[in-house]
Amino acid sequence: MTDPIPFQRDQSQADRALLGIRDMVLRGEFKTGERLPELVLVDLLGVSRTPIRAALQKLAEEGILEAAQPAGYVVRGFSEAEIADAIEVRGTLEALAARMAAERGLRRPQLEAMADCLDQLDELLAEAVPGSDYLSQYSQLNGRFHQLMVESSGSEIVVRALARAAALPFAGHNAFVSIQGRIPGSLEILKAAQRQHREILEAIEARSSARVEPLVKEHARIAHKNLQLVLKNAEAMKNLPGSLLIRRRP
Amino acid sequence: MTDPIPFQRDQSQADRALLGIRDMVLRGEFKTGERLPELVLVDLLGVSRTPIRAALQKLAEEGILEAAQPAGYVVRGFSEAEIADAIEVRGTLEALAARMAAERGLRRPQLEAMADCLDQLDELLAEAVPGSDYLSQYSQLNGRFHQLMVESSGSEIVVRALARAAALPFAGHNAFVSIQGRIPGSLEILKAAQRQHREILEAIEARSSARVEPLVKEHARIAHKNLQLVLKNAEAMKNLPGSLLIRRRP
DNA sequence: TGAATACAGTATGTATACATTTTTTCAATT
DNA sequence: AATTGAAAAAATGTATACATACTGTATTCA
Numbered sequence: 001m002t003d004p005i006p007f008q009r010d011q012s013q014a015d016r017a018l019l020g021i022r023d024m025v026l027r028g029e030f031k032t033g034e035r036l037p038e039l040v041l042v043d044l045l046g047v048s049r050t051p052i053r054a055a056l057q058k059l060a061e062e063g064i065l066e067a068a069q070p071a072g073y074v075v076r077g078f079s080e081a082e083i084a085d086a087i088e089v090r091g092t093l094e095a096l097a098a099r100m101a102a103e104r105g106l107r108r109p110q111l112e113a114m115a116d117c118l119d120q121l122d123e124l125l126a127e128a129v130p131g132s133d134y135l136s137q138y139s140q141l142n143g144r145f146h147q148l149m150v151e152s153s154g155s156e157i158v159v160r161a162l163a164r165a166a167a168l169p170f171a172g173h174n175a176f177v178s179i180q181g182r183i184p185g186s187l188e189i190l191k192a193a194q195r196q197h198r199e200i201l202e203a204i205e206a207r208s209s210a211r212v213e214p215l216v217k218e219h220a221r222i223a224h225k226n227l228q229l230v231l232k233n234a235e236a237m238k239n240l241p242g243s244l245l246i247r248r249r250p
Numbered sequence: 251m252t253d254p255i256p257f258q259r260d261q262s263q264a265d266r267a268l269l270g271i272r273d274m275v276l277r278g279e280f281k282t283g284e285r286l287p288e289l290v291l292v293d294l295l296g297v298s299r300t301p302i303r304a305a306l307q308k309l310a311e312e313g314i315l316e317a318a319q320p321a322g323y324v325v326r327g328f329s330e331a332e333i334a335d336a337i338e339v340r341g342t343l344e345a346l347a348a349r350m351a352a353e354r355g356l357r358r359p360q361l362e363a364m365a366d367c368l369d370q371l372d373e374l375l376a377e378a379v380p381g382s383d384y385l386s387q388y389s390q391l392n393g394r395f396h397q398l399m400v401e402s403s404g405s406e407i408v409v410r411a412l413a414r415a416a417a418l419p420f421a422g423h424n425a426f427v428s429i430q431g432r433i434p435g436s437l438e439i440l441k442a443a444q445r446q447h448r449e450i451l452e453a454i455e456a457r458s459s460a461r462v463e464p465l466v467k468e469h470a471r472i473a474h475k476n477l478q479l480v481l482k483n484a485e486a487m488k489n490l491p492g493s494l495l496i497r498r499r500p
Numbered sequence: 501t502g503a504a505t506a507c508a509g510t511a512t513g514t515a516t517a518c519a520t521t522t523t524t525t526c527a528a529t530t
Numbered sequence: 531a532a533t534t535g536a537a538a539a540a541a542t543g544t545a546t547a548c549a550t551a552c553t554g555t556a557t558t559c560a
Contacts, residue, residue, distance in 0.1 A: 012513075012514095013513075013514065013515095014513075014514090035541090037540080037541065037542090038541075038542070039540085039541075039542095047514085047515095048514055048515040048516070049514095049515080049516080049542090050300075050513075050514055050515065050516090051513080051514070051515095053304070053542090054303070054304075054307065057304065057307055057308070058307070061311050063410075070521080070522075070542090071521080071522080071541075071542050071543080072541070072542065081405075082405070082406065082407050085350075085405040085407040085408055086407050088346065089343070089346065089407060089408060089411050092342060092343070092346050093339070093342070093343075096338065096339065096342050100335075155331075155332070155335040156332065157332050157335040157336050157339060157418070158335055158339060160313075161339050161411075161414075161415055164411075164414060165411055168407070262543075262544095263543075263544065263545095264543075264544090285511090287510085287511065287512090288511080288512070289510085289511080289512095297544085297545095298544055298545040298546070299512090299544095299545080299546080300543075300544055300545065300546090301543080301544070301545095303512090320512090320551080320552075321511075321512050321513080321551085321552085322511070322512065
């Protein structure tokens with residue numbers, strides 16, 4: 001009698017390649033603009049060229065690499081303006097999702113799941129002591145709320161579009177959470193975000209599509225504020241994963 | 251002395267695979283939900299598995315295929331609601347692009363290029379005789395206008411997001427042009443679209459971001475109207491590329 | 501008859517050999 | 531010293547062999 005449910009499939013070489021390359025790029029082990037020769041990656045990861053190639057293609061789709069001419073891939077750098085645009089795109093699509101959720105109306109279980117998520121966030125933020133490691137839990141709950149909100153649009157097309165927009169570095173909803181605690185007033189930022197969460201949920205519950213749209217857009221712009229704070233703070237930059245992909249001036 | 255500018259690079263096997271598979275899928279040579287075994291494609295296209303695999307991965311990103319469990323790819327079908335959502339996403343992102351264009355303001359050459367494009371469209375529609383093949387020219391000019399509008403956002407991030415959203419079948423700006431002429435009042439639809447083009451350009455020129463956003467969203471919804479017309483018209487369906495991917499009742 | 505299992509066939513995952521293209525190096529010539 | 535050219539090195543494109551996992555069928559046993 002073997003396990004009827006395969007718990008965790010043996011990680012494939014393709015997964016290893018994808019995770020490994022992404023990790024190396026975000027750690028800054030290749031400079032922006034630098035080529036990623038397949039054979040070098042083969043040596044570094046102990047995986048053959050085939051899964052490496054698949055991973056490179058995926059990471060180019062994801063946005064952290066770009067296809068080079070006439071062939072190959074290079075690490076992509078992001079200007080501050082590009083990051084701001086990526087955040088704006090994410091906010092725009094989240095606003096669309098929330099508007100659709102408000103228009104169609106949600107069932108009680110969905111609303112309760114979101115409310116429960118916000119209750120847990122309230123509790124977490126109330127007890128939060130600067131220095132304790134509440135951040136990973138915050139990330140998780142924050143991510144869950146956003147996920148629930150987007151899925152409540154009921155549209156897989158929108159979910160997909162958003163997943164791709166949020167895959168860009170620094171564009172996701174948790175992109176700047178890791179640097180909270182390194183900048184002054186960071187807990188206050190999280191609390192303000194949480195107040196917006198409440199307002200968003202209220203608007204969806206009230207089926208007020210006209211209200212929810214600007215609320216969600218404004219919520220996403222917190223990320224933009226955080227970006228500007230980080231750029232002024234060398235210490236915080238060190239704690240921002242992938243910060244080496246940010247180029248100050250080109 | 252060889253040509254300094256390579257005119258048209260020899261089409262690679264990867265290109266052949268990508269174009270070939272996309273074409274077969276849109277022609278309906280595989281039913282929705284049907285698997286696309288790599289070896290079958292190897293036989294059909296005369297290309298080895300390596301470029302086939304790359305193409306399958308790209309087409310899954312593009313949206314017309316989806317990864318199957320536990321492996322492989324199947325043809326993806328689209329419900330009417332999903333197509334409507336894809337159009338809405340496209341319209342939302344185009345509206346964002348236009349708003350950004352209006353906010354930053356355009357240089358004269360950009361405005362002139364767009365105006366020139368609209369002049370040509372006016373001329374084309376004025377002389378358009380039902381039955382003549384003005385449609386391919388319309389597609390081209392319409393595509394160019396949209397391209398110019400989106401690029402005038404000045405944001406490569408937005409351009410990329412839009413390209414991906416518009417890659418879904420029936421979501422692009424020219425998705426329903428091919429069926430014009432098969433449905434009553436089709437020329438009038440194109441003329442109405444052109445009037446919206448003029449208003450959009452005026453709003454961008456006037457840097458009225460508040461006006462341009464709803465204008466562009468509404469413009470995209472023409473595609474939604476066309477979708478509903480097509481679904482009621484069996485004759486028009488035959489002329490819609492990829493129509494076999496639409497499932498009436500999933 | 502029904503269920504379980506073994507097995508063949510077929511699918512994709514992975515590695516790698518070979519082909520082609522691109523880049524680099526270095527020497528020869530002006 | 532600069533430039534050109536050819537040869538070498540290295541990179542990616544492509545094909546394919548082999549490994550592994552899945553699927554369906556037939557056979558065997560209860």
